[in-house]
Amino acid sequence: MPFDELHEECGVFGIYNSPDRHAAVHTYYGLFAQQHRGQESAGIAVTENGKMKYHKKQGLVQEVFDEEMLAFLGGDSAIGHVRYSTTGKNIVENVQPIVRNYREGKIALAHNGNLINAHELRDEMENLGAIFQTTTDSEVILAQLVKNRLTTESLEEAIQETMQIIRGGYSVLVLTNDKLIAFRDALGIRPLTLGIVGDSYCFASESAAIQMVGGEVIRDVAPGEIISLSREGLQSIRVFTESSRFCSFEYIYFARTDSNLNGLNVYSARLEMGRQLFREHGVMADMVIDVPSSGMAAALGYSYESGIPFGRGFFRNSYVGRTFIKPAQNMREAGVNAKLAPITENVKGKRLIMVDDSIVRGTTIRRIVQSLRDAGAVEVHVMVSSPPVRYSCFYGIDTPKRQHLIAAKHSVAEIQQEIGADSLHYLSLEGLRHTLSGASTGSCLACFNGDYPIPGDLTEQSKTCC
Amino acid sequence: MPFDELHEECGVFGIYNSPDRHAAVHTYYGLFAQQHRGQESAGIAVTENGKMKYHKKQGLVQEVFDEEMLAFLGGDSAIGHVRYSTTGKNIVENVQPIVRNYREGKIALAHNGNLINAHELRDEMENLGAIFQTTTDSEVILAQLVKNRLTTESLEEAIQETMQIIRGGYSVLVLTNDKLIAFRDALGIRPLTLGIVGDSYCFASESAAIQMVGGEVIRDVAPGEIISLSREGLQSIRVFTESSRFCSFEYIYFARTDSNLNGLNVYSARLEMGRQLFREHGVMADMVIDVPSSGMAAALGYSYESGIPFGRGFFRNSYVGRTFIKPAQNMREAGVNAKLAPITENVKGKRLIMVDDSIVRGTTIRRIVQSLRDAGAVEVHVMVSSPPVRYSCFYGIDTPKRQHLIAAKHSVAEIQQEIGADSLHYLSLEGLRHTLSGASTGSCLACFNGDYPIPGDLTEQSKTCC
Amino acid sequence: MPFDELHEECGVFGIYNSPDRHAAVHTYYGLFAQQHRGQESAGIAVTENGKMKYHKKQGLVQEVFDEEMLAFLGGDSAIGHVRYSTTGKNIVENVQPIVRNYREGKIALAHNGNLINAHELRDEMENLGAIFQTTTDSEVILAQLVKNRLTTESLEEAIQETMQIIRGGYSVLVLTNDKLIAFRDALGIRPLTLGIVGDSYCFASESAAIQMVGGEVIRDVAPGEIISLSREGLQSIRVFTESSRFCSFEYIYFARTDSNLNGLNVYSARLEMGRQLFREHGVMADMVIDVPSSGMAAALGYSYESGIPFGRGFFRNSYVGRTFIKPAQNMREAGVNAKLAPITENVKGKRLIMVDDSIVRGTTIRRIVQSLRDAGAVEVHVMVSSPPVRYSCFYGIDTPKRQHLIAAKHSVAEIQQEIGADSLHYLSLEGLRHTLSGASTGSCLACFNGDYPIPGDLTEQSKTCC
């Protein structure tokens, strides 16, 4: 995907009992390694000698935290969160981890995913007198936990009860004065990995974050599993054991290429998607290029399978940040593209296979194809290493409403014409399933085929998110 | 009081149904006029067409809000709050108004005062599963309101039930999508005034804020009264009618000289305190000076009654702000006082009556007296326009713990020696009562005589404050 | 003057050979004490072991410098500057001290005053190839110094030559790697004082700044004098000895009441102005009030001489800063005055003498008088403790153009009608001269009588200022 058309909604990191007050520092690096999962805000809550402190704010991890703040936080244990958000002016309240006071002291919660029944649960609780600070489903999870804690023997039991009630995709870390608990939804829709740094257990959305802090991956938290870390050590409770449905888009676009999710490496999966694309469509040309940078592994796979050389078609300006002033309409019409510029010398006179990971709205790819033609490309064949995105996600990815998904309204032929490609080919659903067959979990393909694995309300109000 | 030894804890302002989206703007000026009641943070919540927006942050009113923000807020109705706080790094959550979601939508609350049973109520509610975001007693009031709303017919009834349960000094404004409600504790400890701007009712802690926005004062909200503004107009409910006990320190030090509280003008009260000081002690000298600027009105009263001319003893540098770097110990010993410098030419060779409003810790007055002697004053007689402060306040003023109150441990003679004055005289309790006799309420004198009008826990944990 | 109608243009401070790297810290406090002389920007240049460092920026002294910056600067010797400016967006270049590289290394200069022939000197030098970074006359002084240094034996000689060429009011501090030199214009129009802190000589615009750092005043730098501090000690050169003309507005409005200028204390001078006002006009009433706070000393003088009691008519809100949003026109018409509010209780029913230090544009005094009437004052007699301001200043005070001076166009009777006073009286020129007779210098009264002591171009282009 060339531009920020699609957003992961959050990454989490947690560490238990880190020596020398290093919990906040490790979480800083664990979040930094997952910055691609959320650039809008970041937060860390720590406990130290049974006391909780936290800091959170809008901004990148490195903008939110400086050395003084990390030294202030210190911490034996910590959880952290990076977040992408769409809300307006007063969003500081929504920044995670959320921290609250309840009967047993302070509790912090960090959540990646989306509940589809958060609004119902919220209404129910409000009718019983509950007060909410935010409109996030994360606060609903926390409120359920605290409520269920009143009638259970332990926080772990309260989590079990909560998991029976909340529905959706969720990977959650909870920090209290003496415990760090992780739990993952029944279908394992969102990722969550257990690792170890020195002698300290840690959790992360992606395995790369564990490697970033010098740790080793132990295993994925299982779908429907609770892992509780306390002075007594690690306790695992498997609440659900149904067949799993992991988000296929993590492999296609979101996750880092060096992450292994459910036993399958992301780079390898993308290579295989590219190979499969050639197997399915067999289009030949002079050069395979990627739409930088997310399409590169699939482009290499296509090149390997087809024998067509891989080359670069674009220079990518990596300095585009939040404060960049977008070119005015007249400049865009003049072909100004702030981020991607064709390497004219390398594309002119060539027939090109351009590999992209996905097409969501389809608003920018037309200009990208055109820029290649303007630079002298003879043919531009677009290969997409995923099936057409025809349905919205309700489990934690910020897909636009259906009416904005180009493939929900248009056939492949129509899209090909719309984007001005000489040909357009998508990976088949079967092909995608094949490339993901090495994962230990099944796949959620709802955004491609509408087969939503969790029954329930799938309207806009169920997209409150973390 | 020469330095910031004592802090009011909050000021509030509210306006109902202001035309042309002017609610936020009026509240801005209403808060600005009450900036002396809290400089640490400021916030405004508005409703417009039944929707609530808000903005709040640490800083002065004019730092927190700019024109763009006021235009964004607009608002038909609004409440606002300025706050002094003592908490640490993560205090943004404590900034008021607090805004929450409950069964009937959003609700905002701004509070001036302190409950003495907030921690008990909080424990009770947490044991029933309640979750708190902050540690302020304001959130306890809001939680009680929402809880009582479940079993009552109206928000006004829920407030009545809440007023039966919460104990302490409080002046509260509550804003919902269709109402603005004010209520004041049974004893009327903290101030609250009703006014009108054009056709719009408004509330403020001090009458001067109502004049600042071009409005007129109607009357004080009565102790134990609820005033509810809605489309049906103004409804008044008198929940308690016991005899009142208004905070005497508002007259002595906190309030603006142009404010009238409970029918008594602050400047006039202070003049009378100064006159009474002379009547009680009759010390003669060459010149009466004030400790700038809070002691000036009492100094003038002393001058009037005694016939001794009033003059200025000090130049006051008004630029000392939060970022000012305090002089190092060695500079302080060299007589460096960043804020007050004696006007040598005017004090040398003179016998001085120096009038201050109160002595709390007594840490700076010694140096002030010394600076006058260094400048050549022959005698320095210190007159304090209040009785010795011997007890902590638990109703909304940030007095230090008893052990830090100089008059709790020392006799007047000892204090006189400590501060190096030729004589030291306090206003008598009877004298103070006399000067406040023009007010429509009785006086709380607990900080002078320990006669706490509300029974209950008076330990540090009951000082959570707004 | 009630509002910021008139601005001093700069204050300076310098210290030579301060032990323990304290030069920057002392200069910080010396500038802080002179913050009223310029609030737009501040800067400090230091030398340490023969190397120069500096920091300067827009903002108050306490905003520009923090402890880290002061520690970085340290310094054996230092000069500093506070500045009021009227320029536009790109003004950081104009912030002083200006620091330049020349043949002998770095040189820094801080200047209070205004040259009237800066533009001519600048044109001359540009025609010879000179390049300027700013449009300030301070840079012209520095350029002259460097130019004259080429043909002289010492920097002191170069200063003497420069003083023969530049014309206007100036008090200048120059810092080089081994010297700190002060010089004052021939007429001593702007103030400059020599003091000592410990064993270190220091200079300041006002004596109060020397007291602020725990130092003692030695004497004023004489008009036309150069004082050079070096390892050889203090050297004084008297370049001019003509009769002096010190700015009378320093006594009337600008300087601190605790400063002594040319041997005359400012507070005492203002008291005498008030006494003289009564002697000249003899108006009786019920109470004398000040326009806070600059009119207070004169109001007290009026009270002393007349026997009419002094009281406060206004509460002054001291929180009005640069970011304060000015009330809209409709609010102002409704009587909203952000800064001054009448103490209704104290003025209603009374005949008042309201003393102000000066009237420049006369735009706000009308509303102030009106607010007293609205509050119930029966009569309002305005007494101004200076003669009518009829001419612009070209020597360092930012008076508006003549056409904006109300007294340049209108008679006293017209002004009285315009501001709505029952009577209006100014101090006579003779009266002013009398009150300043205790100073060791003569007075510049050009803004009152147009008698400009320095011949030359008095057009707008000659007001480039420091």
Add this chain to the structure above:
Amino acid sequence: MPFDELHEECGVFGIYNSPDRHAAVHTYYGLFAQQHRGQESAGIAVTENGKMKYHKKQGLVQEVFDEEMLAFLGGDSAIGHVRYSTTGKNIVENVQPIVRNYREGKIALAHNGNLINAHELRDEMENLGAIFQTTTDSEVILAQLVKNRLTTESLEEAIQETMQIIRGGYSVLVLTNDKLIAFRDALGIRPLTLGIVGDSYCFASESAAIQMVGGEVIRDVAPGEIISLSREGLQSIRVFTESSRFCSFEYIYFARTDSNLNGLNVYSARLEMGRQLFREHGVMADMVIDVPSSGMAAALGYSYESGIPFGRGFFRNSYVGRTFIKPAQNMREAGVNAKLAPITENVKGKRLIMVDDSIVRGTTIRRIVQSLRDAGAVEVHVMVSSPPVRYSCFYGIDTPKRQHLIAAKHSVAEIQQEIGADSLHYLSLEGLRHTLSGASTGSCLACFNGDYPIPGDLTEQSKTCC
């Protein structure tokens, strides 16, 4: 080069007579496209109706300018500058364009390069009385221009005289109220290109900047050429015609892959460097990988020539900014690399050719090689697409002092051992010459062979830079 070991020192952009006040906007995008040439500060000076305005500050282009500022600047003509700098606290004065006042009004100058005789020229001028604001050689160029203008008929003549005096590498843009003039040093060491946007001529360091604003490249400014744009149109003056020596490092590392410099495309040149590496050394393995991202084109060339498949060995975290907190020593020893993480799945068990563009200090490549081994790579052969860097640059690239260049002190065999590679191969000097043979200019190879094309002082003091 994996980390920021080497810095280009500046990029420039200028546009003449842009319609609709678009000069600042176009310059913004032109600078943004060249952000890789300098990330420390940015500035734009414009002229509009013969008046000059400017804004410049530390920070990225998009941080320094917002829409409001661009609208304020507007402009008919403009020059802009991005800068990398090594100086300390007070560097705002050094930010370019430098703007000065001289006899004919304002003049602005933006410079990419480094003079080797700036300090001498500066001393000469200071001895004649010149004053400098900065320590940059850019200010020396400007001072020479202004000085020579006194004795010449036109600014163009003054530039010719100046080019006879200044020695080094320089590409300069000068803006006056009515002209935009570009000039390039005799050897054409630094790049400079002429383009056209609509009907407006423009200049940029790299051709990609011209394409970014929707323009077309006309030709490079020739070595030793002056191009002057005025109302009379474009005037070209060829001051020198000696044989040229363009910086080869622009092709190796600095320039964008989509830029054409002197007729040679950067991407193509790098592909050829990779091909030539294989031709020279012929090392075979299982996979060719790049050190992201600067080594990629050469890695592809190596892959093409050898037939060994290209793959990715690393995930690169692109969020590392200036405020990122560097991992502590113990974390680095644990293998933590904030920016590059090996894709274990793709490198384990493989024999790797790792292609990098250059090795300067050699401090980080050892850890990168080690991280591949830790991830399971069987062999790591390092291929460097440039010859060993053995000499410092004095013409505009911030190479470290010689003693910090690993190849200045060590043989290739020693370096191979130091970095822990199985083999290490550099491109030969002859090979490099061959790959650059398509350029219209000769090459400066001084950093490889010490053959400095401009005689003169090559000590640290001659590295003052733009």
